[in-house]
Amino acid sequence: MFCDVVDSTALSMQYDPEDLREIIRSFQDACVGVVERYEGFVAQHLGDGLLIYFGYPIAHEENSERAVHAGLGIVEALDTLQPRPGLRLQVRIGIATGPIVIGDLVSAGANVEKVAVGQTPNLAARLQGLAAPNKVVISPHTYRMLGQRFECREIGVHTLKGIPEPVLVREVIRQRVRQSRFAAAHGMSVMPLVGRREEMALLEERTQQAAAGHGQVVLLRGEAGIGKSRITRALVERAGAQHAVVPIELQCSPYYNQSALFPVIEWLQEEIFSSADAVEAGQKWALLDRFLDRTTLDKTQAAPLLAMLLSVPVPTDHRALNLTPERQKQLTLQYLANLFRQLSPSPLTLTLMVVEDLHWADPSTLELIRVWMEEGAESQSLMLLTSRPEFSPPWPTQNHFTSLDIGRLPDAQSMELVRLAAGDANLSESMLQQLMKKSDNVPLYLEVLTKEIVLTNQEGASKGLSPDRPEFLDSAIPESLQDALMARLDRMNDTKSVAQVAAILGRDFDRNMLEAVWSGTREALHYGLEQLCKAELLQVRGDVAKGLYQFKHALIRDAAYDSMLKRNCETLHRQVAEVMERVFPDIAVRQPDVLAHHYTAAKDVDQAVRYWLMAGQLALKGFATQESVAHLNQGLALLANLPATPERDVRELEFRILLGHCLMTWKGYAADDVRVTCARAHELCGLVGNAPQLPIALYQLVAYNIVSGNLETALGLAKQLYAIAAHINNEDLLLEAYLTLGVIYFHLGELSQAKTNLEKCVETYDPQRHAAHMFQFGQDPAVVAQNFLVWTHWLMGRQDQALRTAEAALSLARRLNHPLSLAFALAFAGWHRIFCRDYTAAAPFSEELVQFCGVQNILIFLAHGHMMASWQAFDQGNTASGLPGMRGAIDLFRMTGAKHFLPWWEGHYATTSATADGMSQADASLTEWLETTERTGERWSAAELHRNRGVLLEKSGKPLVEAQACYRQAIAVAQQQGALAWELRATMNLASSLIAQDAKDQARRLVESLLTRVSLDLDQESEAQIDSLLAACGEAQGARPAPV
Structure with a gap:
C-alpha cells in the first residue's frame, strides 16, 4: 500500500x-x-x-x-x-x-x-x-x-x-454489511481411488486371511498427502462390502502425543457415552457396565480399570484392585485389546481396527498395539495402521505383521487423478504438465492444486485471459501447496474464520466446543461449517447429529492455523483454555495436558505450568510414567525461560520432586537423569530456603545413592534427613529417617547401628497413621524395616528372633495387600531360609515370589525369586539349571539399574561356577568384588566374600595357608561387624582346613573359643556341622563348651 x-x-x-x-x-x-x-x-x-x-x-x-x-x-x-x-x-x-x-x-x-x-x-x-x-x-x-x-x-x-x-x-x-452467501453447489463426492492396485490387492489378501481367523496387522507408511487415508477408506469400504465388519477407527493427534491412550479414550468416550459431557457421573458407570455386557470380559476387573481410564468414578462398594502401577497398566492394555476383539456380534464378524498417524501416537497406545499384535495372530481381526516415513515400529517383527510403503503415483495415474479433480473443466496439456511438476505426483497436492487452477481459470476466462499464457500459469498455480490451501481458505470469506478457530482446537474437533469458543452468532458458525464441508475443507465424522468434525487433511488444518497472526492464535488458545475451564470443567480433570497445551500456545506461562504439573500428576496416577515425564519436561522447559526468582524456583522444585519419582520408576534409581533431577531438586531447596520438599528431596537422593553404590554419600544425606525430622519433631519423617539410616547401616555392615534404627522405625510405626507411606514412598516402611531386621538378626546370631520377625513382616505385608511390600517380605523371608540352608522351607517363598512378581511385573524382586530358585537348585545338585539360572537372575537384576547386593550374588556365582580351568578367572572376579565393597562401602557381605575366596583357593589346589588367610580375614571382618553367622561359617571352614593338616587341637580350640565367647542361636544345619567338626577333633558327640 x-x-x-x-x-x-x-x-x-x-x-x-x-x-x-x-x-x-x-x-x-x-x-x-x-x-x-x-x-x-x-x-x-x-x-x-x-x-x-x-x-x-x-x-x-x-x-x-x-x-x-x-x-x-x-x-x-x-x-x-x-x-x-x-x-x-x-x-x-x-x-x-x-x-x-x-x-x-x-x-x-x-x-x-x-x-x-x-x-x-x-x-x-x-x-x-x-x-x-x-x-x-x-x-x-x-x-x-x-x-x-x-x-x-x-x-x-x-x-x-x-x-x-x-x-x-x-x-x-x-x-459492505456482511450478507449470507449464495448456497453453494452440492459438495464434490469423495474422489475415487486412483491406481494403488498392487497395494489394494495386498490389503485385500490380508483381509481375507484375517476373516479366516488368521489375524493380521498392516502398517501403511508414506509422506503427508500421499494417500494413506484414502487407501484406508477404500479398504474399509471393500471389507464392509465383502464381510460382516465391526470398524474401530482411532486417530492419533500431534497435540496429545504424550497423553496416555488418547485415541483410545476418545473412541471409548464416543462409543459408550455419545456425549460424555452431558452424562451424569453416576450414569457413566451404568453405561460402562452395559457396554461391557457386549463382551465376555471379567467385569470385576475390566470395569474399574476402564473407569479409571475414562475418569469415571468407581462405586464405593466395588472391591479395590490393589495393583501395582505397572500391573494396572498391563491389565488395562490386556483388557482393551480383548475388548476391541470381542465387540463383534458374532464369530463370523471381522474386527477392523484402524489407527491413523502413528507418528503422533503416545507410548501407551503403541504398547497397546504391541499387545494386540502378540495375541491377535489367531483372531478374526485386521489392524490397519498409518504413519509418516519417520515412524519406526517399536515392536519386534512378527509373521502376521506387514509394512507397506506408499509411494507417489506414476505419471499416468497422476494424470487420471487430475482429470477427475478437474471435472468438466478443460485443462491444457501444458497446464497438466505444470501441475504434475509442481505437485511431485503427491495425490493431495494434485487434487488441491487442480481445484485451485479450475477456480482461477474460471475467473480468468471471464476477463478474456487465456489460461495457456505463461504469465497466467505462474499466477494460477501457487508455488507451494501451502499457497494453494491459503487461497482456498481466503475464498471462504467470513467462513474462513470458522476454519481458523476450528484449527486452534486441532484436526478433530467437537462442534459444542467450537460453539463455546466462537464469538459470532450460532447461525454464522453453522453456516460456516456447512460451507467448509461443501468446499471439502472439512468432513463430518460419523453421525452429523454428534457434531464431530475433522479437517480433510492435516495440511489443511495447518494452513488454516498458519493463516492467523501469532497474536490472534495466542488469544484464541487462551479463549479455548478458559472455555474449557468454565464450560467443560471435566476436561481440566480428565485431560489437563490439553489445557496445558492451549495455555502454552497462549504464552500464559503461569497457567501452562500449573496444568503441565497437573498433567504429570494425573499421568503418574494412571501409571503412564513416560507420559508423565513428558508433561513435566514441558513445564520445566517453560520455567527455564523465566528469570530466576524465588517464585520460579518454588514451582520448579514441585516439578523436580515429581519428576524424580517418575524417572526412578521408569528408568531406575541409578539412571543419570535421576541424578541430575534429584541434585537439582536438592539445589532448589537451598535456593528457596525452608522448603517443605527438602525431606523428600533428601529421601530421593538417599535412594539414588544407595542403589548407585554411594553409601557414604547416602549416609550423609540420611543424617540430614534425620536432623530435619528431629528438629521439627515430625514423626512421619522420623519414621523414614530411621528406615533409611537402618538400611544404609546394614549395607555398610554396621549391624548394631542398623538394628537400632530399624527397631526404632518399627516402634514408631502405627498401622493406622502410617499406612499411606506405602503409596507416598513406594513401600510400607515397617515391612521394609522388619525385612532388614530379619537379616540383621540372623547375621548377629539370633535365629529365633529372625524367624519371628520374618513371620511378622510377611503377616503385615499380606494384611496390607500392597504388591511391592509383599514382594519385599517374600524375598527376605526366602533368603533367610537359604541363609539357614533350609531349602525345603525356602522353596515355597521363591515359587510364590516368581509367580507373584511375574504377574505384577515387579522386575527387581522377580530377579530375587529366580536367584533364590537357582541358588537352591545348585546347592541341591542341579547344576544344569542352577548356574544359568543364577546368571540370568543377575542380568535381570542389573537391568533394573540396581547395584546393591551385586557383590554378594556375583561372589557366590564366581565361586559356584568356577571350573578347573577357570579358577584364576573366578579368583580375579572375587578379588574385584571385594575391592568393590571397599570402594562403595557395601561391606555387609565382605566376610562371606573372603570366605568364598578361601573355598575357591582350596578347590583350586593352592597351598592351604592361602585359603586359611582368607578364612582368618573373613573372621576378622565378621568380628568387627558383629556378624556372628559369617564368623561361624568362616570358623568352620578354617577348622576343616586345619583338620586336613592334622592340626586337630588347633581346630578344636578355634571352635571352642567361638562357642565359649558367644551364645549362638543356631539353625539345624550349623548345629550339625559344629558337632561333626568337634567329633573330627576327637570330642565326644555333644560335648560342647558352654559360653562364658
Whole structure:
C-alpha cells in the first residue's frame, strides 16, 4: 500500500521547514497508528508518503482486506486530524496484491529498510496516482481477494507506466454489511481411488486371511498427502462390502502425543457415552457396565480399570484392585485389546481396527498395539495402521505383521487423478504438465492444486485471459501447496474464520466446543461449517447429529492455523483454555495436558505450568510414567525461560520432586537423569530456603545413592534427613529417617547401628497413621524395616528372633495387600531360609515370589525369586539349571539399574561356577568384588566374600595357608561387624582346613573359643556341622563348651 499526502508542494510553500516537519510527522503517526491496528508493516517513510506491507513479516489472514481497512482507516483518521488550526490533510491511497521479494537495502545513514522488489509495489504506486483525494483504489487481484466485503466502483481500465497489461481499477466506497452467501453447489463426492492396485490387492489378501481367523496387522507408511487415508477408506469400504465388519477407527493427534491412550479414550468416550459431557457421573458407570455386557470380559476387573481410564468414578462398594502401577497398566492394555476383539456380534464378524498417524501416537497406545499384535495372530481381526516415513515400529517383527510403503503415483495415474479433480473443466496439456511438476505426483497436492487452477481459470476466462499464457500459469498455480490451501481458505470469506478457530482446537474437533469458543452468532458458525464441508475443507465424522468434525487433511488444518497472526492464535488458545475451564470443567480433570497445551500456545506461562504439573500428576496416577515425564519436561522447559526468582524456583522444585519419582520408576534409581533431577531438586531447596520438599528431596537422593553404590554419600544425606525430622519433631519423617539410616547401616555392615534404627522405625510405626507411606514412598516402611531386621538378626546370631520377625513382616505385608511390600517380605523371608540352608522351607517363598512378581511385573524382586530358585537348585545338585539360572537372575537384576547386593550374588556365582580351568578367572572376579565393597562401602557381605575366596583357593589346589588367610580375614571382618553367622561359617571352614593338616587341637580350640565367647542361636544345619567338626577333633558327640 502506497499512501501520499495530497498537494504536499503547496504545504511546503505555506509552512516553514520546521512546521512542515511536524505536520508530516503528525500525518505519519496517524497512519502508523491505523496500520499497526491492522498488523501492517511500515517499510519506508518516503518524505510525505508511506510504503506499507500486509503479510510481511508475519503471514496474516485476509491481507488484502486488512490493507483496505487500513486505507479507509487512514482516511477517517485524517478527517479528524488538525496538525495546525484550519489545516486538514488529504491523502491518496493505492493498494495492490501479488508476489514480491523483500530484502534489506541500506540507505543514507546506514539505515536498513525492508524494500519490496517486483511488479506489485510499482502497481500500488501507480494506482495511488490515480486516486482522488481521500480515496482508496485497488488492483484487480486485490478486488478478487476482497470478495463481497466492500462496495467498490470501477473507475476505468488504465494503461500504467511499467505495467505490461491494462488494469481495471476500482475505488473502494465503504465496507459492505456482511450478507449470507449464495448456497453453494452440492459438495464434490469423495474422489475415487486412483491406481494403488498392487497395494489394494495386498490389503485385500490380508483381509481375507484375517476373516479366516488368521489375524493380521498392516502398517501403511508414506509422506503427508500421499494417500494413506484414502487407501484406508477404500479398504474399509471393500471389507464392509465383502464381510460382516465391526470398524474401530482411532486417530492419533500431534497435540496429545504424550497423553496416555488418547485415541483410545476418545473412541471409548464416543462409543459408550455419545456425549460424555452431558452424562451424569453416576450414569457413566451404568453405561460402562452395559457396554461391557457386549463382551465376555471379567467385569470385576475390566470395569474399574476402564473407569479409571475414562475418569469415571468407581462405586464405593466395588472391591479395590490393589495393583501395582505397572500391573494396572498391563491389565488395562490386556483388557482393551480383548475388548476391541470381542465387540463383534458374532464369530463370523471381522474386527477392523484402524489407527491413523502413528507418528503422533503416545507410548501407551503403541504398547497397546504391541499387545494386540502378540495375541491377535489367531483372531478374526485386521489392524490397519498409518504413519509418516519417520515412524519406526517399536515392536519386534512378527509373521502376521506387514509394512507397506506408499509411494507417489506414476505419471499416468497422476494424470487420471487430475482429470477427475478437474471435472468438466478443460485443462491444457501444458497446464497438466505444470501441475504434475509442481505437485511431485503427491495425490493431495494434485487434487488441491487442480481445484485451485479450475477456480482461477474460471475467473480468468471471464476477463478474456487465456489460461495457456505463461504469465497466467505462474499466477494460477501457487508455488507451494501451502499457497494453494491459503487461497482456498481466503475464498471462504467470513467462513474462513470458522476454519481458523476450528484449527486452534486441532484436526478433530467437537462442534459444542467450537460453539463455546466462537464469538459470532450460532447461525454464522453453522453456516460456516456447512460451507467448509461443501468446499471439502472439512468432513463430518460419523453421525452429523454428534457434531464431530475433522479437517480433510492435516495440511489443511495447518494452513488454516498458519493463516492467523501469532497474536490472534495466542488469544484464541487462551479463549479455548478458559472455555474449557468454565464450560467443560471435566476436561481440566480428565485431560489437563490439553489445557496445558492451549495455555502454552497462549504464552500464559503461569497457567501452562500449573496444568503441565497437573498433567504429570494425573499421568503418574494412571501409571503412564513416560507420559508423565513428558508433561513435566514441558513445564520445566517453560520455567527455564523465566528469570530466576524465588517464585520460579518454588514451582520448579514441585516439578523436580515429581519428576524424580517418575524417572526412578521408569528408568531406575541409578539412571543419570535421576541424578541430575534429584541434585537439582536438592539445589532448589537451598535456593528457596525452608522448603517443605527438602525431606523428600533428601529421601530421593538417599535412594539414588544407595542403589548407585554411594553409601557414604547416602549416609550423609540420611543424617540430614534425620536432623530435619528431629528438629521439627515430625514423626512421619522420623519414621523414614530411621528406615533409611537402618538400611544404609546394614549395607555398610554396621549391624548394631542398623538394628537400632530399624527397631526404632518399627516402634514408631502405627498401622493406622502410617499406612499411606506405602503409596507416598513406594513401600510400607515397617515391612521394609522388619525385612532388614530379619537379616540383621540372623547375621548377629539370633535365629529365633529372625524367624519371628520374618513371620511378622510377611503377616503385615499380606494384611496390607500392597504388591511391592509383599514382594519385599517374600524375598527376605526366602533368603533367610537359604541363609539357614533350609531349602525345603525356602522353596515355597521363591515359587510364590516368581509367580507373584511375574504377574505384577515387579522386575527387581522377580530377579530375587529366580536367584533364590537357582541358588537352591545348585546347592541341591542341579547344576544344569542352577548356574544359568543364577546368571540370568543377575542380568535381570542389573537391568533394573540396581547395584546393591551385586557383590554378594556375583561372589557366590564366581565361586559356584568356577571350573578347573577357570579358577584364576573366578579368583580375579572375587578379588574385584571385594575391592568393590571397599570402594562403595557395601561391606555387609565382605566376610562371606573372603570366605568364598578361601573355598575357591582350596578347590583350586593352592597351598592351604592361602585359603586359611582368607578364612582368618573373613573372621576378622565378621568380628568387627558383629556378624556372628559369617564368623561361624568362616570358623568352620578354617577348622576343616586345619583338620586336613592334622592340626586337630588347633581346630578344636578355634571352635571352642567361638562357642565359649558367644551364645549362638543356631539353625539345624550349623548345629550339625559344629558337632561333626568337634567329633573330627576327637570330642565326644555333644560335648560342647558352654559360653562364658
